[in-house]
Amino acid sequence: MPSKSWIPWIASLLTAIAFAADNTTCSSNATTLHLTDGPYENYFYSDCHSATHVIITSPLPSTNLTLIGPRLLIAWPAGNSGIVAFFSPSNGQNGTLGIRLKNSTSGPALDPIYTAGDSSNWNASVGVSGTIVFNDSAVLTVPILGSIRTIRDFTEGPSIIYPAVQDAINFSSSTSDSATLNRTWFDNITTTTLSFTPLNGSDAITLDRNINTTLTFAPGTYRFNASFNYPQLTQLSPQAVLNNASTDLIQQSPDQTTSLSFLSYTDKLLAGTWRFLTYFGRDSMISLLLLQPILSPSATEAVLASVIERINATDGSACHEEVLGDYATWLNLQKNVSSTQPGCDYKMVDTDFFVPIVLKGYFVDTDSGRGRAGRFFNRTAGFLEENAGKTYEALALRTAEKIVNTTAAFAAEGGQKRENLIHLKDGEVVGQWRDSTYGIGGGRAPYDVNTALVPAALRAIAALSRAGLFPSHPDWNSTADAHAQIWEDESLSFFEVSVPRDAAKQLVDDYTSNLTIYSGPSHSEDITENVLFYALALDGNDGQDNVRVMNTDDCFRHFLLNTTNQTQLTGYLNQTADHVLQPWPVGLSSDVGLFVANPAYGGAAVYARNFTNADYHGTVVWSWQLAMMAAGLARQLGRCDGNATSNIPDFCEDGELYAKVLRAYNHLWTLIDANGEQLSGEVWSWTYDDGFHVEPLGSFTPTESDIRQLWSLTFLAVHRENFRQSLA
Structure with a gap:
């Protein structure tokens, strides 16, 4: 991404309290934030009534106009709701229309909207007002009002339009030359409204009902009001989020910290904005694991409660993404059910395993958690109708039982077979964090799940059992540990890929020579021995036995496990350090960070085709993977400072290897520090011109990166640590 300017307009944020309905003003408590990530201008507004993220998209001279056009987007955390308005130049010449927001009379670009509820609708109408400037005449081509999920389906898929949504938009104009769009949600209660009014002598807005019911704007300045009347969330202030x-x-x-607060609420933390402005289980739990040293008990328990509330009580599956608000009502109607009840997506296989890991991390490993465990597990669920009245302990037990049962076959005597590993669910092409179509290359048994998450979850279940949880399974305090040991020691070999030196050099040269996006060196001369790495998954596309893509998912095992198979640990750390230190396409290192995937050793054309700098999980950089790799390497290096010599791993006594791991750790932090302006965003890509240059992923694909992502804020807690430089 090009250089960002971060401009916090007001340093303080509202406290996490609910205000009475007749409290119509609270602007003195407001917080605003302006983040530039061209061609996107991001404006945040939060006050005692609501929180809003507004994005103005205006093409730059370098913008790919087939992917990016003028756009006003408003995103609200409540109900995962929003508005998008796409504009095009009236003259039909793409690239000639520019839009921007002006500062209001009060200073910040956005002002609040608040109208108290009444007897006909007890929910207040909330939102924001701003001033938008068109440099040329413009046409409103596509408006979408209601759900962020609906907007995502349009912007990221094949421009999916739901007639039932679009046909419900009402257009109207007034004698004041203004125009209004509103849509009543499928609940027949909530209404989203977007209006425009000319300012400073600008021409009237023209409403043309003959061209798909659209609006035309002359060059000039217009006031927009965006509001809706859905129940709001209670935001946590930075003071309430942090310990x-x-x-x-x-x-x-x-x-x-302001961004973290914008994503933090009393009953859940949200994954990111604008695209994922709702609960995602995996994102919440990974964020908690990395942020826990700085989070308050209230924020920690908001994450844990949100996860437990959404567990499928029938089979113990943990919820990947919640579905609520207008989108939930619409999905219910597709099933001929008239209901506003929220639902959950349970297709992932990795999310389950994080549940005991985060429970153990708080209720066993921290003083505050140990003191609050009884009260927490005695709470009863209420978010999902089908879980109403069930205790948190019963729901957590259901997930633990699922984990123990599904991992038992591999842990059994003679059970260490490929078919007994954890596989994606039938009919699904995704199941872990690389959840794009080709994220794990069509693989069925994911590397991170089988080699890190399973043993870490079993270790956690054993610890929770010893702490008094799961009394109906007293044997888990030892059997879960025993099973974890087998998974730790035996799962890794299934994913091992070893490429002979000469073959590796040829593969890297061939891969580089066929890249049109990269004109730099192959660095194949750096390959002096066989190349070892661990496949992203087993059983990949085009009949591949394994997905031969070097990757950053080693970070899970380093961060979550203290393995004790010394020969295996030594080799594993050695190959990770090589990948961090070696430049891409030999390793994973580049000036813009560690690439989460390197397909150079795959050989088959399918690898280079599906793991590019335009792919969501391709040769791109994810902030949270940098954070977990840094924290994971720090955990392993920290084992060398143990007090009991019997617990110090063998690699700590190998001066050459210790120095290499430390060098990799410090090199990683050099990359992190050099890309500090990107770290709070979700994912970024690159171009190459005598070196790597950061470029927004959205420059190459309709899937744009969130400007702020929950797990990308983890560098608030993950810092460079000082380790001894040698064993001497």
């Missing part, structure tokens, strides 16, 4: 020892971060990192 007492970490509140100094509010002054040290105002952008990141």
